[in-house]
Amino acid sequence: METFESLVRAEFAPKNTFLNTASSGLLPARTVTALQEAALIRAEGRPLDPLFQDVEAARAAFARLAGVPVARVAAGASVSSHSGLFAASLPPGAEVLTAEDDFTSVVNPFHTRGDLKVRIVPLERLADSVRPGTALVAVSAAQSADGRIADLSALREAARDHGARTYVDFSQAAGWLPVDAGSYDYTVSTTFKWLLGPHGAAFLAVPEDFGDLKPVLAGWVAGEVPWDSCYGPVAELAHSARRFDVSPALFTYTGTRRSLELLEELGVDAVRAHDLALADRFRKGLAALGHEPLPAPGSAIVSVPGLGGRQPELSAAGIEVSNRAGNLRASFHLYNTAADVDRLLDALSS
Structure with missing residues (x-):
C-alpha cells in the first residue's frame, strides 16, 4: 500500500x-502526462470529447473537495471574472464589505463597478463590521500577502444575523485547508496554487437558488444543452450552476482533473x-x-x-x-x- x-x-x-x-x-507527473496527451489529441485531429469529459470530471472532483453537490459548481477561468459576476449582480448603491489589503482579484471588480459602496476594514474586524444594509462580505480564506486566516465562522454568523451574503475566495487555502462551500453563499478557488493544476481554471460554488446571480457571461456552454445553444441567444440556460460556466480552457481542465485526483488520494x-x-x-x-x-x-x-x-x-x-x-x-x-x-x-x- x-x-x-x-x-x-x-x-x-x-x-x-x-x-x-x-x-x-x-x-504532478500525472498532470504533465495528461497535458501531453491532450496536446496530441489536438495535434492529431482526434475528437475532443475526452477533453470535455475532463471538464466534468474536474468539476465533480472540486465539488467533492468543497463538500457540495456538483450541480452547485461552475467552471470558470479566474477569480477576478467570478468577482465581476458578483459585482454585476448587485443593485446600485449596495454595500460590499471587504478586508484591508485583500487580494486585488477579490475586491477590485466591486470598485470598478462605480456605483457600489465598498467599505474596507482590517481583517480582524471584518465580522464585527457587518451591519444592517451590508449586502455582501467578500474575503479570502487565507490572505495572499501574509497567510492570515479569516475567522470564517464568526463572519458567517454575523452575515446571517444581518442578512448579508458571503463570498469567500479559497485560492490560498483549498488543497491544505478544508473547504465547506455549503456554509457560504459563494466560494471560488483558482486551481494553479495549492490545488496543483495548470493556470487558467477557477471554480465557483453557488447556492441551490443561484443566490441572485446574473449569468452575464453566459455563452453556449451555459445552455442546458450546450451543443444546441451555439447560435443566437441561449434559449434555455442550464438548470445547474453550469449556467455560470465560461468556455473552458480544455488543456487546463484536463490537467486539473488529474491534480485534484491526487489530492483526493492523499x-x-x-x-x-x-x-x-x-x-x-x-x-x-x-x-x-x-x-x-x-x-x-x-x-x-x-x-x-x-x-x-x-x-x-x-x-x-x-x-x-x-x-x-x-x-x-x-x-x-x-x-x-x-x-x-x-x-x-x-x-x-x-
Missing part, C-alpha cells in the same frame, strides 16, 4: 528548493498536517535567527518582514520564495520536506 510520502515522491521531482506554492504550485487532512508541520518548523527556526514572522497561526504561509529583498539572491541559490510588500513569503506544501525548510534557514543565517 502506498504511503503519503511514496505517492508524493512518485509525482514530484523539483530541481530546486521550491517554497512558493502561494504563487503557483508544482505540477487527503486534505494529511496534506494540512504535513504543510503546517513544515511552516511551524520554519517559524521556530526564524525565532532562533532573531526574526519574527507576521502573525498567521495555523497557516501554511509564512511572511517575514524586512527580508523580501533577499528573494533574488535566494532564487539564484536555487531557493524559490516570494517578495510581497517587502516581506519574504515562504509557503509549504505536500512536496516540501524538512530539508527544504532547513536549507532556507541556513541561507537566511548567512
Whole structure:
C-alpha cells in the first residue's frame, strides 16, 4: 500500500528548493502526462470529447473537495471574472464589505463597478463590521500577502444575523485547508496554487437558488444543452450552476482533473498536517535567527518582514520564495520536506 510520502515522491521531482506554492504550485507527473496527451489529441485531429469529459470530471472532483453537490459548481477561468459576476449582480448603491489589503482579484471588480459602496476594514474586524444594509462580505480564506486566516465562522454568523451574503475566495487555502462551500453563499478557488493544476481554471460554488446571480457571461456552454445553444441567444440556460460556466480552457481542465485526483488520494487532512508541520518548523527556526514572522497561526504561509529583498539572491541559490510588500513569503506544501525548510534557514543565517 502506498504511503503519503511514496505517492508524493512518485509525482514530484523539483530541481530546486521550491517554497512558493502561494504563487503557483508544482505540477504532478500525472498532470504533465495528461497535458501531453491532450496536446496530441489536438495535434492529431482526434475528437475532443475526452477533453470535455475532463471538464466534468474536474468539476465533480472540486465539488467533492468543497463538500457540495456538483450541480452547485461552475467552471470558470479566474477569480477576478467570478468577482465581476458578483459585482454585476448587485443593485446600485449596495454595500460590499471587504478586508484591508485583500487580494486585488477579490475586491477590485466591486470598485470598478462605480456605483457600489465598498467599505474596507482590517481583517480582524471584518465580522464585527457587518451591519444592517451590508449586502455582501467578500474575503479570502487565507490572505495572499501574509497567510492570515479569516475567522470564517464568526463572519458567517454575523452575515446571517444581518442578512448579508458571503463570498469567500479559497485560492490560498483549498488543497491544505478544508473547504465547506455549503456554509457560504459563494466560494471560488483558482486551481494553479495549492490545488496543483495548470493556470487558467477557477471554480465557483453557488447556492441551490443561484443566490441572485446574473449569468452575464453566459455563452453556449451555459445552455442546458450546450451543443444546441451555439447560435443566437441561449434559449434555455442550464438548470445547474453550469449556467455560470465560461468556455473552458480544455488543456487546463484536463490537467486539473488529474491534480485534484491526487489530492483526493492523499487527503486534505494529511496534506494540512504535513504543510503546517513544515511552516511551524520554519517559524521556530526564524525565532532562533532573531526574526519574527507576521502573525498567521495555523497557516501554511509564512511572511517575514524586512527580508523580501533577499528573494533574488535566494532564487539564484536555487531557493524559490516570494517578495510581497517587502516581506519574504515562504509557503509549504505536500512536496516540501524538512530539508527544504532547513536549507532556507541556513541561507537566511548567512
